[in-house]
Amino acid sequence: MRNIVETPCHPFLLQSNGFTLVGSSVQVHTSGESKDDWDAGSDSLLSFDFNNAHCSSRPPGDYCEVNVCSNGGICVTGAGATFICICPDGYTGDTCNDTEAGPCNPNPCKNDAICEVTGQSRRGDVFSEYICKCQDGFDGVHCQNNVNDCAGQPCKNGGSCRDLNGDFNCRCPSPYVGKHCQLRCISLLGMEGGGIAESQISASSVHYGILGLQRWGPELARLHNKGLVNAWTSASHDRNPWIEINMQRKMRFTGIVTQGASRMGSAEFIKAFKVASSLDGRTYTVYRLDGQKKDNVFVGNVDNDSTKTNLFDPPIIGQYFRIIPVVCRKACTLRMELVGCELNGCSEPMGMKSRLLSDRQISASSVHRTWGIEAFTWQSHYARLDKQGKTNAWTAATTNRSEWLQVDLESPKRITGIITQGAKDFGAVQFVSAFKVAYSDDGQSWSVVKDDVTSTDKIFPGNSDNNVHKKNVFEPPFYARLVRILPWAWHERITLRMELLGCDE
Template structure:
């Protein structure tokens, strides 16, 4: 009993308020407190029950009057307690069911908004969404906090609460809706006076709302009661959502318990890459789980029916299916390859690990496809997933087209575990009936669950529904004319609610406003369904109004002239130190009679979670460049309507995708140009041995070798050229992977096919591996210094200096071997203390029969070798 009392006292010191001890053992069984009350002991060992909200009494056995008495809802709204009011340590309060024409938390807002339950196809949750005049397109898909499409590295916070002797870290990566476990949410530090949590969506998206949820910490409910929302395009300058009057920041109502959901929709929706939530008032602690709602900025990206079974089993096929223990009852068949499929056998798995395997979906009719979500699975404890893949599409199931970007087959990043969602959006959506996923690399077995994204309606069906909607509105307007009422009443009943509308006495202004809104819905939806670009209102016409030109023509509004931006579809290749021109031209269709002033913006797209990088902005003769591009960029305008970007003194970091955006009035169009530096990928490890570098040390190691950390695309291209390396290394996105051309037992076994194998994302500070570096072609040259005798490392450095050069780095030696054909069978010192030699033409006594850079590792600095020097041009 004394030991038990000591434990109770220790527990009280760690978990409870001063003067009270959380009880355990013989002193206080939690069952003594009813309705989720927490049993505590006072200093004199007297029992005390801490009751959740809504309960009172010695053992929490009495119910308070409750929040619906008196009725808090205005305008005859019905107050209703939410379900599960006696569950655990929560007491959910109430919701107001508002009559038609009223909205708001307490039905305090009078409007004409109609509320619909819009089902999110990625979940079973019905989200009440305000639709002023409902069309057929929505933007309320979950963006990936719950499913895992938003990676841990994309979530950050101002502070973190660390509890229980430093063992519990309530970090921002835990702030995912419905997350379970003892530590299952983000909690701000108690010392953070202005906490926030942020999501980087990696690209500009439309965000229409947020779903929030609290959590239970140390047996007590904690949640956000009110909060603000800020948004940003660059992660530096944030703006808060304003209230209806525009006089201040809007405060959103949060939760009333630790487990229920609260949905807040943004009106209008935000267009942003970064979203921040700022807690304003919290219950007990600022603890949060949440999900963002929205959609892609351009085009429809709605689920096409795999998860919700709209696509039948018979329309999902595959090249083969694996059967556990070779039993049909344990077959991993293609129809199981649906996103978030549940059960012991809950995915498609191929019979063999071969890049000839595929999973196919028949959409039933031609649809616009804009993206894909993939997921792995687990087979009796073994984690399995597809790490990278290609996509093919067809209209007849016979002739197939591999999806390409910039003229080459696109290899998409896949999953890094068995359960998270990985979402990829197609830069160029395609229209097809059949879609195939072609695995390129995988972990353990080829295993896949997926959902396709695109337009949920066919063009014909959409136009039919929209025509009926417009007809209904016109008839409603027509019904306002008393002289025409008998004509309306004489219409036959077509059996559908919109064919013969009941007259409503709406104001003419309201009718016209709704017709204008439906016209915009028509334009937006046509672009969504038919795959056409949407032009946002800056049109021109030849007509009697507008600006008169010298040839007698007049420019005005709304006549279908569109702005077109053209860039090259081929990737541009160059080398470090060179000058390259990224081509970009624009024109109007049909052509305009006179030139117009436009705004031009160039920026570099992000590939590893960092913000997009502004390069140059130009308006007329005024130009401004940014960051490391200052002094190195200018617009090339050799011809009319040319806005190409000239980039001088190319650096390793300049490789990537650049977007050219042209804005004329309210309309903007853009195009992509991909710039690649010719280079070579090489594996690198610390002088201390294998797997000694965390991510930040790996970045520094590559920089010291005149290189940068390689991207997945660069490593994949090197693997296609024959790179085979058994040690795992860091890549640019903080994933850890390794390329295998010849499967063998020590490198993942003989059962796996060749490919780039992935360990997935790893902790940037705690985990340690080697690294794959990327070195570009040289401005200077590397040479073997002819010297009468071999040298120590220090003597080698001095010898290069005496020759007017410097000792070469590993990256420079690899680049010289790759691009200058440096071939020397003599080992020489390099700047990092390693000894290596390059072989282009293998021969006896010069190592293995394959070309490559041979290494002697890191010898004793007093050992004697030759030296490789680097002379800059």
């Protein structure tokens, strides 16, 4: 004889297939007087249909007559339901047959909030302790409420705030940019300093003076340019003149500084002009103020030498920047500088030229002394862009690749670029023609900027003379406290003036 034993959660009344069994367990013998009512055969195993078993009529909340709950769950009768399973810790589902993932699965928090379990206490089978960590712009127990993100006046420098769903947008007055209008987009883009090469400047026409011997070409249109022939002038027959700068990448333009010139003793300048921009050099958009249907005409110069600054509000985004003269005195003659920044807005001078960075923040591997004289020492802190004087740059004591110039920003900054410049040592032209860049936060562990394509140390092109600026952009930018320039190639001696570009973000 074999026994089948089922032990439910309490004394029960089990009904199935016409049989009624009472007790705290079922013990059925397959032999005996009622053998004919079961499957035939001595000592055969009872086949009892538990799937068709059911609880007898009991009040809601009472124990079920048969516990159909798995994994130690407690079965009770429910109002409007055959049964309800109260599951133990770690289990869930109609019959406690699923593993409990916890209160954060699925995530009860709204609007991309993070659910975090803070304790293991529960109410029955429900976690009682979790919190929702809300994203900026939302609050509430489940981060279900969108708050007014402009209430705290997040926009700086006169920016206007627009509340969004869980975020905000600042409309920044020129020349400010950035999430909070916290960055000034006012870098000189390279006409005066030479960072913009001659090959990047073109024009509709050129004036030739004195029997064609003087060429007033577009490459001369640099602010404060000196000399007898020192500006761009369009040809006299050109009825639609223009001059254009190709920045070779998308830039943010926030302003322009213009200047005329004197030709044969006569003042010539542009009195009024328009500007246009293009992303591809084929399709151009003439600048208009917001809400205006007419092209904006800017006021230009009133003489040949003073400068006139115009700001663009909103700024202009483009690669090609074109100036279109409208009214000229004598001839359309121009010297100019563009004002703006990289698209990310983070390209402010970090303080080498302005002396915001002190002398003690600039160091080097060694310094050179001309003729060994102390007074002619080319100190590390002389490496400031456009510094003047007899000794006006840093020069290393040796000419090998172990030399370096270091700038300590005193806290990590976002570094987006560098401008370099050579110098003269008593008439001898000297400059760094190629270099690497390394950075660190502690001065012990250093990383060298890598080439995106080859993943090797990137070698940046340097200068080709002693005075013209050379700008290099770091893509992507890096964050660091300490920045080192590692000369890789040079002319005569390792000689450098420079400026770092970046921001505090």
